[in-house]
Structures are given as structure tokens and as C-alpha cells.
Amino acid sequence: xxxxxxxxxxxxxxLVQMRMGADxxxxxxxALELTRQALAGGARLVCLPELFRSRYFCQSEDAGxxxxxxxxxxxxxxxxxxxxxxxxxTIVLSLFERRAAGLYHNTAAIIDGQAGVVGRYRKxxxxxxxxxxxxxxxxxxxxxxxxxxxxxxxxGVLVCWDQxxxxxxxxxxxxxxxxxxxxxxxxxxxxxxxxxxxxxxAAWETIQRAHAIANGCFVVAINRTGFEPEPxxxxxxxxxxxxxxxxxxxxxxxxxxxxxxxxxxxxxxxADIERQRQGWPFLRDxxxxxxxxxxxRFRDE
Amino acid sequence: xxxxxxxxxxxxxxLVQMRMGADxxxxxxxALELTRQALAGGARLVCLPELFRSRYFCQSEDAGxxxxxxxxxxxxxxxxxxxxxxxxxTIVLSLFERRAAGLYHNTAAIIDGQAGVVGRYRKxxxxxxxxxxxxxxxxxxxxxxxxxxxxxxxxGVLVCWDQxxxxxxxxxxxxxxxxxxxxxxxxxxxxxxxxxxxxxxAAWETIQRAHAIANGCFVVAINRTGFEPEPxxxxxxxxxxxxxxxxxxxxxxxxxxxxxxxxxxxxxxxADIERQRQGWPFLRDxxxxxxxxxxxRFRDE
Numbered sequence: 001x002x003x004x005x006x007x008x009x010x011x012x013x014x015l016v017q018m019r020m021g022a023d024x025x026x027x028x029x030x031a032l033e034l035t036r037q038a039l040a041g042g043a044r045l046v047c048l049p050e051l052f053r054s055r056y057f058c059q060s061e062d063a064g065x066x067x068x069x070x071x072x073x074x075x076x077x078x079x080x081x082x083x084x085x086x087x088x089x090t091i092v093l094s095l096f097e098r099r100a101a102g103l104y105h106n107t108a109a110i111i112d113g114q115a116g117v118v119g120r121y122r123k124x125x126x127x128x129x130x131x132x133x134x135x136x137x138x139x140x141x142x143x144x145x146x147x148x149x150x151x152x153x154x155x156g157v158l159v160c161w162d163q164x165x166x167x168x169x170x171x172x173x174x175x176x177x178x179x180x181x182x183x184x185x186x187x188x189x190x191x192x193x194x195x196x197x198x199x200x201x202a203a204w205e206t207i208q209r210a211h212a213i214a215n216g217c218f219v220v221a222i223n224r225t226g227f228e229p230e231p232x233x234x235x236x237x238x239x240x241x242x243x244x245x246x247x248x249x250x251x252x253x254x255x256x257x258x259x260x261x262x263x264x265x266x267x268x269x270x271a272d273i274e275r276q277r278q279g280w281p282f283l284r285d286x287x288x289x290x291x292x293x294x295x296x297r298f299r300d301e
Numbered sequence: 302x303x304x305x306x307x308x309x310x311x312x313x314x315x316l317v318q319m320r321m322g323a324d325x326x327x328x329x330x331x332a333l334e335l336t337r338q339a340l341a342g343g344a345r346l347v348c349l350p351e352l353f354r355s356r357y358f359c360q361s362e363d364a365g366x367x368x369x370x371x372x373x374x375x376x377x378x379x380x381x382x383x384x385x386x387x388x389x390x391t392i393v394l395s396l397f398e399r400r401a402a403g404l405y406h407n408t409a410a411i412i413d414g415q416a417g418v419v420g421r422y423r424k425x426x427x428x429x430x431x432x433x434x435x436x437x438x439x440x441x442x443x444x445x446x447x448x449x450x451x452x453x454x455x456x457g458v459l460v461c462w463d464q465x466x467x468x469x470x471x472x473x474x475x476x477x478x479x480x481x482x483x484x485x486x487x488x489x490x491x492x493x494x495x496x497x498x499x500x501x502x503a504a505w506e507t508i509q510r511a512h513a514i515a516n517g518c519f520v521v522a523i524n525r526t527g528f529e530p531e532p533x534x535x536x537x538x539x540x541x542x543x544x545x546x547x548x549x550x551x552x553x554x555x556x557x558x559x560x561x562x563x564x565x566x567x568x569x570x571x572a573d574i575e576r577q578r579q580g581w582p583f584l585r586d587x588x589x590x591x592x593x594x595x596x597x598r599f600r601d602e
Contacts, residue, residue: 125586144591164583166467166515167592174600203514203551210511213504214467250504282465285426286598290445291468294595297587299475 009271011152013179014043015264016052017243017256019226024053024068032079038263039087045152047092049224049243050160050183051106054096056224056239060231061136069098073117077109081116088113090152094159094183096137097122106138108157108183112150119148123159124168131189131230131237134161145171153178153270156217160184163208163221167294173215178270180211184223187239201240205252213250216277218268220245225259248276310572312453314480315344316565317353318544318557320527325354325369333380339564340388346453348393350525350544351461351484352407355397357525357540361532362437370399374418378410382417389414391453395460395484397438398423407439409458409484413451420449424460425469432490432531432538435462446472454479454571457518461485464509464522468595474516479571481512485524488540502541506553514551517578519569521546526560549577 016034020027031052038046051057053076057065070076072095084091090112097107097120106123122141126134145168147156156177162168163182172180186204188197205221212219225241244255245266254266277283293299317335321328332353339347352358354377358366371377373396385392391413398408398421407424423442427435446469448457457478463469464483473481487505489498506522513520526542545556546567555567578584594600 124588124591127586129582140588145594161586164515164581165587166471166511167587167595170467171592171594171600174594174597176599176601199550199552206507206551207511207514210467210508213508214465249500250507251500280465281430283599285428285462286466286468287425287441288596288598290425291472291595293446293472293475294468295589295592296475297589298477298584299472300477 010267010269011044012042012265012267013045013047013152013220013245014038014041015220015222015243015245015256015266016046016048017222017241017261017264018049018052018224019261020052020055020224020228022055027053028076028079032083034263035080035083035091039083039089041263041265043089043265045090045092047181047220047222048094048183049222050094050185051096052094052224055228056185056237058134058137059131059228059237060233061133062231065137066104069096069104072097072107072109072120077111077117080111084111085114085116088151090150090155092155092157092181092183103139104137105141106134106159108159110148110150110155110157118150119146121146121157121159123162125161125165127161131235145175147172147175147177156180158182160186163204163211166211166214169211169215173217177217178273179218179220180215181220182208182222184221185239186223187237189235190238191235193238201242205242205244209246209250209252212246212248214282216248216280216282217273218245218248225261248273311568311570312345313343313566313568314346314348314453314521314546315339315342316521316523316544316546316557316567317347317349318523318542318562318565319350319353319525320562321353321356321525321529323356328354329377329380333384335564336381336384336392339566340384340390342564342566344390344566346391346393348482348521348523349395349484350523351395351486352397353395353525356529357486357538359435359438360432360529360538362434363532366438367405370397370405373398373408373410373421378412378418381412385412386415386417389452391451391456393456393458393482393484404440405438406442407435407460409460411449411451411456411458419451420447422447422458422460424463426462426466428462432536446476448473448476448478457481459483461487464505464512467512467515470512470516474518478518479574480519480521481516482521483509483523485522486540487524488538490536491539492536494539502543506543506545510547510551510553513547513549515583517549517581517583518574519546519549526562549574
């Protein structure tokens with residue numbers, strides 16, 4: 001009998017909340033080290049934060065940062081593939097994907113045990129706000145909203161700005177995803193924190209808990225932590241950590257501190273999804289005959 | 302200069318949280334009395350809870366309850382039309398609509414000052430759960446998700462079970478609604494309250510705050526309060542009150558107690574909508590090219 005034996009529906013998963021430094025090689029080594037720690041701790045699914053190989057380079061528009069991009073599969077997925085295979089574990093990695101010369105995406109790769117990369121997701125909603133200049137770097141995803149079968153269940157991966165869009169969560173859940181996983185890089189502008197910080201963070205947590213509620217599935221958000229200075233500027237971003245796992249009824253199962261790096265574990269039972277959906281049968285009653293205008297920009301005609 | 306002068310965008314609104322008794326005539330009088338109180342208190346928009354003329358009759362399936370239905374416009378809208386006209390105020394009423402012999406809806410009427418009934422909404426998502434046997438009584442709405450111009454702004458009205466559907470909130474906001482208004486009748490099964498009550502209520506509040514966040518608009522939820530026994534049964538529903546108004550960033554502006562009847566006021570500035578949407582430009586980045594499958598029941602083919 002193994003200590004890690006689990007039932008067909010229970011799962012121990014781990015969120016790696018990281019603080020990133022200036023050296024991508026060191027960040028990669030740190031991510032591998034924390035992933036090894038998570039696997040040693042019994043996690044069957046390990047999720048890393050958005051673009052963990054580097055500082056959040058989108059604080060400025062600098063063509064030199066395209067050098068950080070890599071193919072998928074590529075060096076970073078290969079570094080984790082061996083770990084996943086050795087442990088028969090599932091790993092969700094966020095990467096700066098170089099798809100072709102001049103064509104880049106904000107991508108997540110799903111690595112499943114010995115099968116290697118079994119799926120990828122290209123961030124569909126791309127933000128562009130002061131210090132989050134992502135439209136400069138990333139072409140919006142063209143793979144749509146998907147779910148992927150893995151040893152850890154059927155996973156739906158989305159990325160950061162996607163978390164503000166109920167449509168993305170819904171479409172991924174309708175594809176059968178049991179767990180919605182959001183690698184994230186979100187934080188405060190220090191000069192706004194006192195006035196707006198608490199409400200900004202509350203909104204972020206609230207809307208993702210609502211995705212769990214609306215769809216009766218688990219939601220996993222993995223954020224980075226720490227302060228990263230704005231290149232050439234006086235400001236920066238204070239990433240707010242507080243990675244979490246929400247249950248299908250929206251309550252928080254676990255939540256990390258704001259400023260600590262480390263591995264956050266959660267034990268979930270995927271059978272809770274069907275129990276929750278039987279109790280609150282929202283999927284039964286969707287008015288699919290009346291939702292067509294969701295594909296309009298605005299209903300002003 | 303009048304004490305009730307307001308700027309073009311500020312608005313004082315009132316939520317009437319009610320406890321319903323067995324006598325519809327008495328409930329109507331109580332609703333009128335609380336509405337008069339709200340108008341005397343300076344409210345320009347008054348919102349009443351779901352089906353306030355009677356106890357929540359959907360706790361049982363009883364053909365005798367169809368006698369509670371009435372046309373819209375009809376006696377109840379007429380009772381409020383005079384009040385709205387006299388005060389130049391806007392009133393949102395929830396009604397059991399008799400549309401034709403054997404055809405009934407769970408409807409909301411929007412009454413706007415001297416213009417009378419300027420719009421109606423027929424509940425689109427109809428629940429059916431123990432003690433909430435609404436599918437027996439109500440034909441699902443056929444008017445879709447709309448917004449209505451009134452003196453109190455452009456209003457989107459939805460009803461109770463709709464609040465669990467991000468699609469309804471989105472479509473109503475895309476129709477230009479500045480305030481989403483949810484007349485509600487939701488409560489605990491007393492035998493479940495200890496185990497599930499806190500999480501059930503938190504989910505309800507969370508998902509509606511998320512509608513405010515996702516759409517950058519105000520959300521108003523008006524619930525009933527008090528215990529109503531199940532006809533012929535040993536149970537009943539303990540309505541949980543806690544009516545609230547959420548701002549476009551999702552934070553709660555005001556919230557009523559669980560067990561108190563009365564008028565809850567909020568002062569809002571509709572200009573906050575555009576400020577919020579400029580700060581967090583979610584509407585800018587919707588992937589309308591990729592949302593088509595929202596109209597599918599499940600993406601399993």
C-alpha cells in the first residue's frame with residue numbers, strides 16, 4: 001500500500017507561488033526546485049504562475065524582450081517533462097511562446113506524466129494597461145477555450161486577464177473541464193495600493209470564485225509575489241500573491257499569503273462537482289436559445 | 302432649490318426588503334406603505350422583492366395558486382402607477398403575470414413616473430428544486446434580456462434564478478443597462494442551514510458581485526425576509542434577507558440585515574460606471590469571435 005494512493009476522484013494538487021528575479025536561468029531552477037518539493041509532498045498536479053521564467057517584462061515595451069520567447073515544446077517544457085514522467089504527475093506551465101519569427105503568444109502547456117505535452121492554451125484575452133503592455137508582445141490566442149484529459153482529471157487552462165471573462169470560464173467548463181487553472185501575474189501599482197488595493201484584490205478573488213459557482217467546478221489561481229521594478233521608471237508592480245483554490249460552491253479551500261514564496265497544497269474531490277451541480281442545477285436551465293448576442297460587441301443597434 | 306435636486310448622474314435608490322404574510326391584500330398595502338416611505342426618504346428608484354404580493358407559493362404545486370396571477374398592466378401595477386406619477390419616480394415591481402388562460406410568467410414591470418409601465422421582463426431562467434417548484438407555475442420568458450430607459454437611468458431587470466447566470470447579466474449590460482436589478486426570493490431550508498447556510502448565502506452574494514465586476518455596472522438584489530411554512534409540510538423556507546447594492550468594482554455599498562423588514566437606501570453615481578470601465582477595460586477585449594459555443598448545451602461533440 002502506497003502512502004500516495006488516492007481514490008479515483010480525490011486529488012492532491014500544488015500551487016507554486018513564486019518571487020521572480022532578474023535572471024531567467026535562476027527562476028527556472030527555482031521553479032524546478034519548488035516543483036520537486038511539491039511532488040515530494042505528494043502533489044499529482046503542480047501549477048506554476050504566469051511567465052515564471054522571467055520578471056514580468058510587459059511593464060515596458062522593449063523589443064529586446066522577444067529574446068525571452070521560446071518554442072513550445074522547447075527548453076522549458078523539456079526541463080519539466082522529465083520531472084512529470086518520473087512522478088507520473090501533471091504539470092501546468094506558463095510560457096512566452098515563439099511560434100514563428102514575429103509571432104508570439106502567452107501560452108500554457110499541459111504536461112501529463114510520460115505522455116509529455118498533451119495540450120496547450122494560448123491566452124485569448126490580452127490586456128493593455130499601464131505596466132501591463134501585453135498587446136505589444138502577445139498575439140491573441142487562436143486555439144479557443146479547451147479542456148484536456150490528464151491523469152489529474154480533465155483540466156481547463158486559462159491565463160490571467162482571461163479570469164475577468166465569464167465567457168472563457170463557461171466555455172472551458174462546457175468543454176468538460178473539472179478544474180479551471182489560471183496562471184497569473186497581477187499586482188498593485190504601489191501608488192494606487194492605499195486607495196484601491198483592497199478592492200482590486202477582492203474583485204479578482206470574487207470573480208474567480210464566481211466562475212467556480214456558475215460552473216460548479218474547481219478554480220485554481222496561481223499568482224506571483226514580490227515587487228518588480230519598472231524598467232527605466234520610478235514605479236513597478238507589487239504582485240499580490242494570495243494564490244488560492246476555490247471549491248465548486250465558491251468557498252476557498254486554501255489561500256496563500258500575500259508576500260510568501262512557496263508551495264500551497266490542496267486536497268480536492270472531483271466528485272464534489274457532480275454533487276454541487278445536482279444541488280444547484282445551473283447547467284440544466286441555461287437559455288441557449290437566448291444567448292446568441294453574446295457574440296456581439298455591444299447590443300446598440 | 303429643492304432638497305432632492307441631484308446631478309445628472311447621481312441617484313438615490315431604495316430597496317424594500319419585506320416579510321410576507323398569508324394575506325395578499327395586506328402584503329400589497331405593506332408594499333405600498335414601504336414604497337411611500339422610500340419616496341418620502343428621497344428615493345428616485347424603488348425596487349421590490351420577487352412576487353411580494355403573496356407568500357412564496359412555489360413551495361408546493363397547487364393549481365389553486367394560479368388564482369394569484371394577474372395581468373400586467375393590472376391591479377398591482379395600477380396601485381403603484383399613481384405613486385410613481387406623483388413623485389416622478391421609477392419603481393420596479395415583481396408580479397405573477399397571467400398572460401392568457403393557462404399561460405403564466407414570473408414578470409417584472411418597470412414603472413417610470415407619469416409614463417406608467419415602460420417595460421417588462423419575463424424571468425428567463427426558471428428553477429425547479431425542492432420547495433422552489435417554479436417550473437410548474439411559470440413559462441420561461443420570451444422577451445430576452447433587455448434594458449429600459451427611465452428617469453433613474455437605463456435599467457436592466459432580471460429575476461432571482463437569473464442571478465446564477467453570467468450570460469443574463471452580460472447580455473443585459475451589453476444592452477446598455479447601468480443597473481442590474483434582481484428581485485429575489487431566496488432562503489434556507491432550515492434543516493440545511495447549519496451545514497450549508499453560510500456557503501449558500503456567500504455564493505449568492507459573490508456571483509452577483511461578480512456580475513458587477515465583469516460588466517462594470519451596479520447590481521441591486523432585493524430579497525424577502527422571514528420564515529414561510531411549507532403548505533402541508535413540516536418544513537419551509539427561511540428567507541435570508543441581506544439585500545444589497547454592489548458598485549461597478551464589486552464592493553458592497555449597502556447591505557440589509559438578515560431578518561429585518563424595511564427600506565435600504567443607497568446613493569450611487571452612474572458616472573462610476575465609465576470610470577470603472579476605463580480603469581478595467583474588460584468590454585474592450587471580449588473575444589466575440591470565439592464565444593459562439595455559448596449557445597450550445599455542452600461542448601461534447
